[in-house]
Amino acid sequence: MGKAWGRNLRDNENTEIAGWIDVRPGAAEEAAKELEVSPEYLGTDLLEAIRSLSPDFVVDITSPSGHREVTTTALGMGIPVIGEKPMATDLAEAKEMVRASDASGKLYMVSQSRRYDGRIQAYRRLIEANLGELGILNSDFYIGAHFGGFRDEMASVLLVDMAIHTFDAARYLSQADPVAVYAEEFNPKWSWYAGDASATCLFEMTNGLRYTYRGSWCAEGSPSSWEADWRAVAEKGTALWDGHGDPKGQIVVEPGGFHSKVADISEKSFEIKSGIAGSLDEFLNALKTGATPNGECHDNIKSFAMVCAAVESSRRRQRVEIAELM
Ligand SMILES: NC(=O)c1ccc[n+]([C@@H]2O[C@H](COP(=O)([O-])OP(=O)(O)OC[C@H]3O[C@@H](n4cnc5c(N)ncnc54)[C@H](O)[C@@H]3O)[C@@H](O)[C@H]2O)c1
Numbered sequence: 001m002g003k004a005w006g007r008n009l010r011d012n013e014n015t016e017i018a019g020w021i022d023v024r025p026g027a028a029e030e031a032a033k034e035l036e037v038s039p040e041y042l043g044t045d046l047l048e049a050i051r052s053l054s055p056d057f058v059v060d061i062t063s064p065s066g067h068r069e070v071t072t073t074a075l076g077m078g079i080p081v082i083g084e085k086p087m088a089t090d091l092a093e094a095k096e097m098v099r100a101s102d103a104s105g106k107l108y109m110v111s112q113s114r115r116y117d118g119r120i121q122a123y124r125r126l127i128e129a130n131l132g133e134l135g136i137l138n139s140d141f142y143i144g145a146h147f148g149g150f151r152d153e154m155a156s157v158l159l160v161d162m163a164i165h166t167f168d169a170a171r172y173l174s175q176a177d178p179v180a181v182y183a184e185e186f187n188p189k190w191s192w193y194a195g196d197a198s199a200t201c202l203f204e205m206t207n208g209l210r211y212t213y214r215g216s217w218c219a220e221g222s223p224s225s226w227e228a229d230w231r232a233v234a235e236k237g238t239a240l241w242d243g244h245g246d247p248k249g250q251i252v253v254e255p256g257g258f259h260s261k262v263a264d265i266s267e268k269s270f271e272i273k274s275g276i277a278g279s280l281d282e283f284l285n286a287l288k289t290g291a292t293p294n295g296e297c298h299d300n301i302k303s304f305a306m307v308c309a310a311v312e313s314s315r316r317r318q319r320v321e322i323a324e325l326m
Contacts, residue, residue, distance in 0.1 A: 001061050002031060004276060005059055005084075006020070006031060006032075006035045007035060008276050009059065010035060010037050011277075012277070014284055015284070018053045018055050019041030019042070019049040019053050020042055021043060021045065021049050023062075023066070028044070040053060041053055046070060046073055047077075050077050051077075055079060056079075056080075057080045057287065058074035058080075059081075060083035062084075064086055064088065064089050065089055067087060067089075067093070068088050068089075068096060068097055070083075071083055075104045076104065078106060080106045080287060081106070081108045081109070082108075082109045085110050085112055085168075085300075086304050086307065087297070087300060088304070091305060091308045091326070094301050094304050094305075097297060101297050107283075107286055107296070108296075108297040109282075109283050109294075109295045109300075110297060111276055111279040111280075111295060112172075112279070112300065113276045113279055114169060115168070115169070115172050115279075115295070116275055116276075116277070116278025116282075117274055117275075118271060119241065119269045120172070120227065121272065122247055123230065123247035124173050126239050126249060126266070126267040127173060127234070127239050129267075130236065130237065130239070130249070130251050130265050131232065131235065131236050131238075131239055132235035132236040133207070133234055134174055134209050135209060135233060136209070136231070136233035137170055137205075137210070137211045137232050138211075138230065139166050139169070139211075139212070139228040139230050140214050140224055141162070141163075141213070141216070141224055141228040142214075142216050143216075143226065144217070144219050144223065145217050146192065153194045154193075154194075154195050155195040155196070156185060156195055156311050157217065158185070158196065158215055158216065158217050159185060159201075159307055159314075160307060160311065163199065163201075163306075163307055164303060164304065164307050166215070167213065167303050167306040167307060168300070171303055172294070173230070174205060176205035176209045177205060177206045177302050178203050178205055178306045178309065178322045179206060179321070179322055180203070180204045181201055181309045182313055182318070182320075183199060183202070183311070184201075185314040186198050187218075188216070196314075197216060197217040197218045198216035198217070199214075199310065200213070200214050200215075201213040201313075215228075224242075225243025225244050226243070227241075227243035229242050229243050230243065232249075237250050237252055238251075246269050248266040248267075249264075249265050250262040250263065250264055250265065279295065282294060305325055305326060308325055309322050312325065
């Protein structure tokens with residue numbers, strides 16, 4: 001992912017890579033060579049790099065266990081940060097990172113790259129423009145992924161490594177925040193993962209909305225989209241998005257009878273800069289204008305809290321209130 005960000009920064013006309021740091025000796029040099037960039041600093045020492053370069057911002061694409069250290073170090077030296085999801089490995093670390101942003105007065109934004117997708121933005125527009133008050137939101141994520149490597153051994157692999165994207169999308173689509181969750185993680189007999197690779201979660205969200213997540217990373221055949229398969233049910237009708245094409249739905253035009261009379265609705269996918277290129281642009285704009293971007297840490301910690309609360313609920317086999325963890 002570091003190299004993907006490297007290409008993104010290299011190719012953006014408003015950015016220049018001043019330094020590349022990786023704790024593994026030689027890794028920064030190897031990446032710079034592959035990307036054909038020549039940063040002033042290449043090495044293993046973040047403090048030394050920041051002191052010698054005085055960069056405008058730091059991009060934290062380390063593994064999740066490195067996020068707290070890298071991000072709080074940069075913020076502590078007065079440097080804004082854009083970092084990869086998930087914020088941290090637990091909520092205690094994430095809270096420390098938010099406090100570091102408060103203390104320095106500098107922006108810390110988490111890049112939730114799947115928000116920068118013309119189809120999910122069209123889906124949100126379709127919901128907002130037509131449906132009225134949302135009561136039910138469902139997402140299904142079923143992909144048989146044979147990654148190999150660390151994920152095969154990881155605990156809570158689906159919830160911790162992937163569900164943050166879908167949970168964050170649920171907040172983006174509904175504009176609601178989590179209140180509580182009941183979750184069960186499990187691992188079907190045939191699963192090739194050591195940790196739980198499947199989960200069902202029922203979230204209570206603000207305004208009484210119920211958001212249901214069903215997912216599995218060991219589901220062979222008929223995969224869902226990586227964006228999940230969605231159904232939003234509201235006062236005036238229903239909107240669907242299969243995570244592939246344009247969103248569509250039906251709204252009531254004449255209530256009554258056994259089934260109300262409905263009309264089809266749809267929205268064309270928006271033309272936007274997608275993925276991490278979109279989040280970099282939003283971050284740069286926020287630095288320039290002071291606007292609050294998607295993924296700003298005080299907001300993004302709520303998506304991360306959904307993951308932590310779901311894992312905790314599954315462990316306790318009880319409903320967990322988000323406020324208890326926050
Ligand atoms: N948005 C997405 O779709 C997406 C996709 C993949 C990964 N990610 C996220 O990107 C991040 C990186 O994932 P990855 O798959 O590239 O991981 P990775 O393990 O392949 O690479 C992480 C790199 O960070 C380095 N590192 C670790 N701790 C460090 C520290 N304290 N200082 C400097 N360097 C350090 C490691 O040596 C390694 O080279 C993770 O947070 C991951 O969740 C996001």
